Amino acid sequence: MGKKLKIGIIGCGGIAGAHAGTYNRIIQEDGDIEIVALADIIPGRAEKFKETHGFTNARCYNSHTELLENEELDGVSICTYNRQHARCTIDALNKGVNVVLEKPMCVTLEEGIEMMKAEKASGKILSVGFQPRFDSQMILMKEIVRSGELGKVYYIQTGGGRRRGIPGSTFIEDATGGVGALGDIGCYALDMVLDAIGYPKPLTVTGYTSDWFGKNPAQYSEADRFSVDDFGAGFIRLEGGVILDFRIAWAMNVDTPGDTIILGTEGGLRIPSTDCWNGGFGKMTLYKTVNGKSTETVIEPRPIENDKGCWYGKLRSFIDAVQTGGKSPIPTSQIIINQAIIDGIVKSSKLGKEIEIEIPEI
Numbered sequence: 001m002g003k004k005l006k007i008g009i010i011g012c013g014g015i016a017g018a019h020a021g022t023y024n025r026i027i028q029e030d031g032d033i034e035i036v037a038l039a040d041i042i043p044g045r046a047e048k049f050k051e052t053h054g055f056t057n058a059r060c061y062n063s064h065t066e067l068l069e070n071e072e073l074d075g076v077s078i079c080t081y082n083r084q085h086a087r088c089t090i091d092a093l094n095k096g097v098n099v100v101l102e103k104p105m106c107v108t109l110e111e112g113i114e115m116m117k118a119e120k121a122s123g124k125i126l127s128v129g130f131q132p133r134f135d136s137q138m139i140l141m142k143e144i145v146r147s148g149e150l151g152k153v154y155y156i157q158t159g160g161g162r163r164r165g166i167p168g169s170t171f172i173e174d175a176t177g178g179v180g181a182l183g184d185i186g187c188y189a190l191d192m193v194l195d196a197i198g199y200p201k202p203l204t205v206t207g208y209t210s211d212w213f214g215k216n217p218a219q220y221s222e223a224d225r226f227s228v229d230d231f232g233a234g235f236i237r238l239e240g241g242v243i244l245d246f247r248i249a250w251a252m253n254v255d256t257p258g259d260t261i262i263l264g265t266e267g268g269l270r271i272p273s274t275d276c277w278n279g280g281f282g283k284m285t286l287y288k289t290v291n292g293k294s295t296e297t298v299i300e301p302r303p304i305e306n307d308k309g310c311w312y313g314k315l316r317s318f319i320d321a322v323q324t325g326g327k328s329p330i331p332t333s334q335i336i337i338n339q340a341i342i343d344g345i346v347k348s349s350k351l352g353k354e355i356e357i358e359i360p361e362i
């Protein structure tokens with residue numbers, strides 16, 4: 001075996017635990033990485049995290065800048081809240097460190113563009129960690145869409161959400177989360193369908209966001225802290241004549257805003273995906289007309305041999321790319337489109353009208 005990759009983790013809160021657990025599995029099963037550095041701005045949090053996950057040789061720091069100044073890393077997991085995604089990613093790339101970043105990519109489109117510039121200038125990779133991409137049902141769905149079975153796709157309805165399920169913690173404040181349900185779970189629904197159809201660029205967005213539940217003390221216990229969206233919706237025109245009709249909720253007065261449906265000229269696909277961010281979903285249904293008759297085919301989940309799960313896929317694919325000098329497994333060239341739509345929904349909602357989306361070539 002060659003040299004072990006030196007990996008760091010920036011942000012040692014909730015989701016960093018999933019990174020740590022997966023890295024420990026990679027250390028045990030593959031043995032080609034080591035966790036050498038941890039950082040969190042909350043004093044003592046990195047040290048506690050080190051102990052919890054048994055990273056005995058890791059050095060602990062009180063900020064991402066301190067970590068980046070003192071370490072020579074091959075890669076870093078960035079697990080901070082959304083408002084720190086851009087800053088930490090740009091600083092890591094400027095130091096020549098490859099980055100696997102938690103979703104959403106960032107908060108605004110402008111931040112995303114700066115991140116892509118830093119990525120290009122560094123020659124390193126930035127992979128945005130959408131782990132459901134490695135789920136076997138998700139892979140099967142994409143294969144069906146990409147097979148051409150649906151003909152020309154012209155309309156997609158997607159999204160999802162919860163009747164009551166506003167998370168709390170750093171998710172609900174503008175200063176840390178920056179965006180609410182849109183960035184927390186909306187980005188997954190967008191990634192699911194946009195990846196399936198090859199991430200066409202958005203042309204225009206008509207967006208709406210609201211906070212009827214989060215801001216209401218009768219509905220939510222931390223209403224005084226709540227300063228992001230708890231519901232978002234958008235009507236998006238994509239290049240190639242595709243309409244994307246999207247809605248996402250942390251709270252709403254219905255159990256689900258509906259399945260994902262992908263309509264094409266030759267077929268339609270129903271994906272029961274109201275919780276698609278958990279990776280996987282139930283049985284899909286493919287609607288076709290065969291010999292003049294309407295058919296409905298229920299598609300059974302397809303087990304994948306040696307499936308090690310979404311989280312292993314997310315971090316292993318990043319490490320493989322770093323080791324081989326390969327391309328980013330979940331590249332910014334795609335995820336900037338996801339971010340542009342989220343940003344477009346926020347901006348259009350504030351303006352109260354449709355806006356045009358322009359993503360510069362980086």
Ligand SMILES: NC(=O)c1ccc[n+]([C@@H]2O[C@H](COP(=O)([O-])OP(=O)(O)OC[C@H]3O[C@@H](n4cnc5c(N)ncnc54)[C@H](O)[C@@H]3O)[C@@H](O)[C@H]2O)c1
Nearest residue numbers: 011013014015039040041064079080081082084102103170
């Ligand atoms: N992939 C998933 O399934 C999944 C699930 C939950 C959350 N997330 C994403 O993970 C991110 C973090 O969520 P969380 O629940 O862990 O939040 P959290 O608030 O529990 O943890 C974030 C940590 O980052 C630290 N931090 C902030 N800025 C820092 C900096 N500059 N340097 C070092 N540390 C810094 C904070 O002190 C905090 O401990 C969010 O962007 C969220 O969207 C992903």
